[in-house]
Amino acid sequence: MTLAFDLLLALSLLWSGWRTLATPRLDRAIVLFITFGLLMTLAWARLSAPDIGLAEAAIGAGLTGALLLDAYGVLRRPREGP
Amino acid sequence: MTTGLVFAMAGAALFALGVAGIVLIGHLLRRILAFNLMGSGACLVLVGLAQRHDVADPVPHAMVLTGIVVAVAATALALALVRKLHALSGQIELPDDADE
Amino acid sequence: MNEPLIDPLVWLILLPLAWATLAFVLGPGRGGWLAIAGLVAQCWLAFNLAQQVGAGGTAVHAVGGWGAPLGIDLAVDGLSAAMLLLTQTVALPLAIYARSYFKASDPAGAGFWPLTGFLIAGMNALFVSADLFNLYVTLELVGLAAVGLVAAGGGAQQVAAALRYLFATLVGSGAYLLGVALIYGAYGTVSIATLVPLVMNDAPRLVWIASALMVSGLLLKTALFPFHFWLPPAHGGAPAPVSALLSALVVKASFYLILRLWLGPLQPVLPAFGWLLALLGAAAIFWGSWQAIRAVKLKRLIAYSTVAQLGYLFLIFPLLAAPAALQAGVMQAFAHGLAKAGMFAAAGVLIKATGQDTVAGLAGAVERLPVTMFAFALSGITLMGLPPSSGFLAKWQIIQAALAQGHWIIAVVVLAGGLLAAVYVFRVLRQGFLLTPENVTFAPVSRTLEWSAFALAAASVLLGLRGVELMQLLGTRT
Amino acid sequence: MMVVALVVTLALAFVFFLSGAMLELGPAAIDLRVPVSAHLAQSGVSHPVTAVLLNYRGYDTLLEIAVLLLALVAILAVVGEAPAAPSRAAHPVLQTLGRLATPLMVVVAVYLLWAGAFRSGGAFQAGAVLAAAAVLLHLVGLLAGWSTPRLRLRIGLAAGFALFLAVAAALLKQGSLLQYPPDAAGALILLIECGLTVSLALILAGLFLFLAREEGA
Numbered sequence: 001m002t003l004a005f006d007l008l009l010a011l012s013l014l015w016s017g018w019r020t021l022a023t024p025r026l027d028r029a030i031v032l033f034i035t036f037g038l039l040m041t042l043a044w045a046r047l048s049a050p051d052i053g054l055a056e057a058a059i060g061a062g063l064t065g066a067l068l069l070d071a072y073g074v075l076r077r078p079r080e081g082p
Numbered sequence: 083m084t085t086g087l088v089f090a091m092a093g094a095a096l097f098a099l100g101v102a103g104i105v106l107i108g109h110l111l112r113r114i115l116a117f118n119l120m121g122s123g124a125c126l127v128l129v130g131l132a133q134r135h136d137v138a139d140p141v142p143h144a145m146v147l148t149g150i151v152v153a154v155a156a157t158a159l160a161l162a163l164v165r166k167l168h169a170l171s172g173q174i175e176l177p178d179d180a181d182e
Numbered sequence: 183m184n185e186p187l188i189d190p191l192v193w194l195i196l197l198p199l200a201w202a203t204l205a206f207v208l209g210p211g212r213g214g215w216l217a218i219a220g221l222v223a224q225c226w227l228a229f230n231l232a233q234q235v236g237a238g239g240t241a242v243h244a245v246g247g248w249g250a251p252l253g254i255d256l257a258v259d260g261l262s263a264a265m266l267l268l269t270q271t272v273a274l275p276l277a278i279y280a281r282s283y284f285k286a287s288d289p290a291g292a293g294f295w296p297l298t299g300f301l302i303a304g305m306n307a308l309f310v311s312a313d314l315f316n317l318y319v320t321l322e323l324v325g326l327a328a329v330g331l332v333a334a335g336g337g338a339q340q341v342a343a344a345l346r347y348l349f350a351t352l353v354g355s356g357a358y359l360l361g362v363a364l365i366y367g368a369y370g371t372v373s374i375a376t377l378v379p380l381v382m383n384d385a386p387r388l389v390w391i392a393s394a395l396m397v398s399g400l401l402l403k404t405a406l407f408p409f410h411f412w413l414p415p416a417h418g419g420a421p422a423p424v425s426a427l428l429s430a431l432v433v434k435a436s437f438y439l440i441l442r443l444w445l446g447p448l449q450p451v452l453p454a455f456g457w458l459l460a461l462l463g464a465a466a467i468f469w470g471s472w473q474a475i476r477a478v479k480l481k482r483l484i485a486y487s488t489v490a491q492l493g494y495l496f497l498i499f500p501l502l503a504a505p506a507a508l509q510a511g512v513m514q515a516f517a518h519g520l521a522k523a524g525m526f527a528a529a530g531v532l533i534k535a536t537g538q539d540t541v542a543g544l545a546g547a548v549e550r551l552p553v554t555m556f557a558f559a560l561s562g563i564t565l566m567g568l569p570p571s572s573g574f575l576a577k578w579q580i581i582q583a584a585l586a587q588g589h590w591i592i593a594v595v596v597l598a599g600g601l602l603a604a605v606y607v608f609r610v611l612r613q614g615f616l617l618t619p620e621n622v623t624f625a626p627v628s629r630t631l632e633w634s635a636f637a638l639a640a641a642s643v644l645l646g647l648r649g650v651e652l653m654q655l656l657g658t659r660t
Numbered sequence: 661m662m663v664v665a666l667v668v669t670l671a672l673a674f675v676f677f678l679s680g681a682m683l684e685l686g687p688a689a690i691d692l693r694v695p696v697s698a699h700l701a702q703s704g705v706s707h708p709v710t711a712v713l714l715n716y717r718g719y720d721t722l723l724e725i726a727v728l729l730l731a732l733v734a735i736l737a738v739v740g741e742a743p744a745a746p747s748r749a750a751h752p753v754l755q756t757l758g759r760l761a762t763p764l765m766v767v768v769a770v771y772l773l774w775a776g777a778f779r780s781g782g783a784f785q786a787g788a789v790l791a792a793a794a795v796l797l798h799l800v801g802l803l804a805g806w807s808t809p810r811l812r813l814r815i816g817l818a819a820g821f822a823l824f825l826a827v828a829a830a831l832l833k834q835g836s837l838l839q840y841p842p843d844a845a846g847a848l849i850l851l852i853e854c855g856l857t858v859s860l861a862l863i864l865a866g867l868f869l870f871l872a873r874e875e876g877a
Contacts, residue, residue, distance in 0.1 A: 049129060141366075147713060
């Protein structure tokens, strides 16, 4: 039973990682990446590593996600080249 | 098959996915995402493989905490560079290396 | 253990960290004198440590008092003492050079002192660390500091070069980290001293994969052909003091680590790849020299020369069974480190004076900037490997080691590489000897810049006369 | 297309071989859990991960904070001088939410810092939560992006690392770097963690807020 859950979680990790790179829209990619971070948190919980889970949720998914979204907001505005 | 091994293998696949992404994708923001997938993969291998008999080991846990902080530092620096490049040239992909 | 409070091994890490932090607190562009004072002390420490190691063999420092494998050990043998010596002695003249190179409000110099401090601390920490995971952290410290130095205050091309460099260095350290993860999984430790007997005893397939990952990652960071793609734009595009630091020292750090793994924990595995590395090294010599011969820009030319000179470092790997090969490799690291720092420093002077970064723009340079062109020529002598320079000593030793083991092909590569180096060095010198065109003016340049470039270049030649001491130091190994 | 196929094939082969090698691995020769728990009493904390992070392998952590500080220095050098972005006023509901959430997050951070000594938590998680609070305040328009840091902010950013470095150096008189005397280890680790929490919060928030100012520049 737990093995099935682990396999499912591992597959969702891979799927969300794959979609992060492959999905055509950039904003979706970033949301998928944050989802990936939250799934990683679950994986750390399964690996009995709550310390990493906390750090992953706060830094990996939270701060990195915020940084990416902010950068996306700036980059999406086209700028005239030199 | 233990929990540790499942996630170690998933980590190996994520690492390969990330490296392939960095090699194949031109868009810089995606490359940064790919780099993060690669880093997460290596961290999963570090913890998962050490716990392949499903007993928690605090040493790799501490190492991964270090790895996460290093990854966010690198990500922030990369984003600053991408934004600077965008502000200077309007590009979000690396231009060909102009030799002359 | 020696007197703890002045243990040079530890202070070589703490001191640059301290002045880097102070320089950051002082504010953008400040802290130059602090850095120079720190580097003077570090030079003294490095000499002191080299003497200690030369006299009494190796030194080990158990951080936290725990000792490996629970804690992290720092260890110094002849090889690390030599690399520490190289780093401090090249960094000090470059710091004096940089203080006069960056004007007070120059945005390119805004983060120079703290970033340089972290860079040097990272390298020193790397040379003494005896723990594979700790080495990963030092690699990141060095890599990110180097990228920041390349990007600071630059235009779009420089930022693009920094990004290319950043991705290369991150993939490199990522591969290294995965390798470390596999090693930890296999043996339950990352301490080098603990690993050596374990790997010797049993190296499962996983350890081979780990070794391949770690070495490929480090090759990417060392810019060995064909992983050199990121180096010419980064080293050619950065401000001259940064190019000098990067070309002379930073690429040597990952080379050192490959050597350390080769001679240490991965000894049962890595020698299988010796000829592959030598082949890539030979390709680097030919490709890098060819690109340097063709280059239009002066700093590009020097950067491609670095690609070529790094190739020599990898020719030693199939020969490492004989101790002479290690000595040859370290001598080449010294020769290239000093000469390339001198050459990039001289190029910075020439660019400041002529206002452009092209070989064609150098006409008249010998007449107007004789000291700088002499420095360039001296560096060139070392790169070509003419006697009595340290470059000659290094190449001669490689040839000797190769012939002693019957591998004449390596000797041929070394000789051919020397001829190719002569072509690109003389290309620059010949242009410098031309008369100054009528409409060209040379801007005045500070004497400090000229003479610090000269000091580095002269040191690269003179080291050839004092090579024996360095060789003796390398005799002491763990 | 050829390149894509090649890279994908290589990646799949790599995963296949690596997984195979993982499966055939025997037990590890060394089990660090034994010494980790054997020395826990002398480490000054009762949570093994914190003991590894700040005592047994505290030197890693010292260098890791250097990496973080260095990344911030590099970012400041890259973006150069620019005025701070004004905070954009968000919807009042969001602002109220921000006002309510911030004190809560501060409490959580203090709890995490305190908990680190004996269970999951510690300076990193606490600093990250504080930084998240600052980012949240910025997003709802209650905190402006940061411009070039003045002396006071620079001191704050560097203080945690400087304190850690100073303690590490001072402990040299115990015999080696970062060698805590067992009876003072707990207090010293707490001191370092408090310094780190403040500086980590500032640095992590800075990674966001120094970049945020570029908007519209």
